[in-house]
Every structure is written in C-alpha cells, then in structure tokens.
Amino acid sequence: MEAIERLTEPVHAVGESPVWRPTEGALYWVDIPARRIHRLHIASGAAQSWKAPEMVACIAFGSDGTVVAGLESGIFSLTLGADGGVGAKLLAQPRFPLSRMRFNDGRCDRQGRFWAGTMHMEMPAAAVGCLYRYDAFDGLAGPFATDLLTQNGLAWSPAGDRMYLSDSNAKSRLIWEYDYDPLSGTPSGRRVFVDMNQHPGRPDGAAVDVDGCYWTCANDAGLLLRFTPHGRLDRSIALPVRKPSMCAFGGERYETLFVTTIRPAAAADLEGQPLAGAVFAVRPGVQGLPEPEFRSKR
Numbered sequence: 001m002e003a004i005e006r007l008t009e010p011v012h013a014v015g016e017s018p019v020w021r022p023t024e025g026a027l028y029w030v031d032i033p034a035r036r037i038h039r040l041h042i043a044s045g046a047a048q049s050w051k052a053p054e055m056v057a058c059i060a061f062g063s064d065g066t067v068v069a070g071l072e073s074g075i076f077s078l079t080l081g082a083d084g085g086v087g088a089k090l091l092a093q094p095r096f097p098l099s100r101m102r103f104n105d106g107r108c109d110r111q112g113r114f115w116a117g118t119m120h121m122e123m124p125a126a127a128v129g130c131l132y133r134y135d136a137f138d139g140l141a142g143p144f145a146t147d148l149l150t151q152n153g154l155a156w157s158p159a160g161d162r163m164y165l166s167d168s169n170a171k172s173r174l175i176w177e178y179d180y181d182p183l184s185g186t187p188s189g190r191r192v193f194v195d196m197n198q199h200p201g202r203p204d205g206a207a208v209d210v211d212g213c214y215w216t217c218a219n220d221a222g223l224l225l226r227f228t229p230h231g232r233l234d235r236s237i238a239l240p241v242r243k244p245s246m247c248a249f250g251g252e253r254y255e256t257l258f259v260t261t262i263r264p265a266a267a268a269d270l271e272g273q274p275l276a277g278a279v280f281a282v283r284p285g286v287q288g289l290p291e292p293e294f295r296s297k298r
Helices: none
Strands: 003-006 016-019 026-031 036-041 047-051 057-063 068-070 075-080 086-092 103-110 113-120 131-137 139-148 151-154 160-166 172-181 186-195 202-208 213-217 221-225 232-238 243-252 255-261 280-283
Touching: 016 057, 016 103, 026 255, 068 103, 086 139, 103 151, 113 139, 113 151, 131 151, 131 232, 139 186, 139 243, 151 186, 160 202, 172 202, 186 213, 213 243, 221 243
Parallel strands: 016 243, 151 202, 202 243
Antiparallel strands: 003 280, 016 026, 016 255, 026 036, 036 047, 057 068, 068 075, 075 086, 103 113, 113 131, 131 139, 151 160, 160 172, 172 186, 202 213, 213 221, 221 232, 243 255, 255 280
16 A cells, blocks of 8 residues: 655645755645745755745756746746745746736656646636747747647656646546657657546646656546556556645655645535645655756756
8 A cells, every 4th residue: 555645734725846856855846826836855844935926837947956937927937045035037938829828737858848838727718728848048939739728747758758748627638648859859749648538537747657657646536547658547546635736756766756736715625635735745666757957058
C-alpha cells in the first residue's frame, strides 16, 4: 500500500505546479487565485511564500534561481525577494483572442525550453486555449495546439522524444501524445494517448517516471492514474481528496510524488474531504525524473 503524507494545511484554493529543487531540498508550488508562490523545506518544515503581481499558474526555475512563470498577461521572469516580494519582468505576451484569459499548466522540456498553455478564466466559455513555447534565445513560438478548453497535462518522455498534453475540461477529457523533436523543440503527429472518458476523473496535471509511464491527476475522482507508454492503465492510487491538480516527482532519490490539490469554495463541496487544498507526498514505489531547469545559456 502506498504511503500518503499531508505536507501542508488544506488552504490552497487552486494548488498547482509543484517543482522540486534538489539544491535546496525544498518543494515549490503555486496557489493560482491567491497569486502566491509557496516553498516548503522538507527536512525542517520551514515555509515561505511570495505574492506575485498577477495570478501565477505555472513555474520553472533557471539555474540562477530566477523563476520563469505563466501569469495572466504573459510569460514573466520573476525574482523572489527575501521580504516576500516579487520582482517581475515581462518576457513574452501572446495575443489573446478574448479578454479574461490567463496561462495555465506549464513546465520545461528536457532541453530547458518553457512550454505553457492558455485558457479562458470562465472555463466552459470557449475553446480558445493555445499552447506556446518560450525560449530565451528565440522568444515566443506557436501556437502549437489550439481550440483547447482547459489546457493541462504537459510532460515529456524520459528520452524527450514524446510530448504529452491534455484537455481537462469535462467536455473533452483527452490526453494526447506527440512525436517530439528535441533539437528543434517541435511536436508533430498528434494522436489520442488516453481517452479519459473511459476512466474516472478529468486529466489534470501530470508527470512521467523513469519507466516512461505517465501519471495523471484524475480531478474529480480523487485518484492518481499511471498509464504505460502504450496508454494502458496499470496503477490507481486513491487520495483523501477529490480534486488533485498536478503532480511532480522529487525527494532525494525522486521516489516521492508531490501532489497539489484544490479546495472548493462552497462548504457543501468539502463534505467528506476536509483535507482538500493540502499538498501531499505520495510514495508510489517507482522513481521519477528531475524537473529540467529553464535554459538561459547556449
């Protein structure tokens, strides 16, 4: 049986984007509507947080400790101050087709390019989300995918030759895979990897382990689901909350799967899941991969 440990209080409205920093022995993550970036030093339990200038949805670290992040209006470079303040520099800004849009799920590919998708804040409103790539040298490129309702599930195979993407909206519930050219950073040949309409939950954030298996947070079902590289379900881990939002491997040997979750605003929706909104550490018995850092040098 898998060990599941609660790491934080259940306070995050929309916890997302867990990132393990091995040089610090610390986990970072965000709470989107709170505009907060959080840090927890695992050994000591010391916690810290920073307030971003806009809602922050996804983060990745550069080797110099700066943060590349998808916010509401664009992709930013963030500097986390010792006083809890955040310095922000706009790096790239796509042309949004509608107002009230923001970035959502994002992370770096194996070569350190930052990928992130957009969505409308009124999630069922329109399929206007797109997927972009940001490189420090070539700037913003894309969109590489369009007509997304709620972009999610970005991940890469261990060799970096497959890219995964999902749409977690209830009207879609699909996970796709692409052939991926690591040299050019170009995905091609999109096909359905998993149709989550055949499984419980919606495919939210994801991670890939050393075996090339894809772990998805089955939002609304309270599960972590592991799919083989051929798209076959081979593991299911039940969580004490219904809305896991994203997972990432970390810890000393990358044998811990850190999971962020969502705390519903309505009291009635908390019935039976008082821990909703906490961050959890799951030890599934498999090893994951380090999160690539953003590449700022050739």
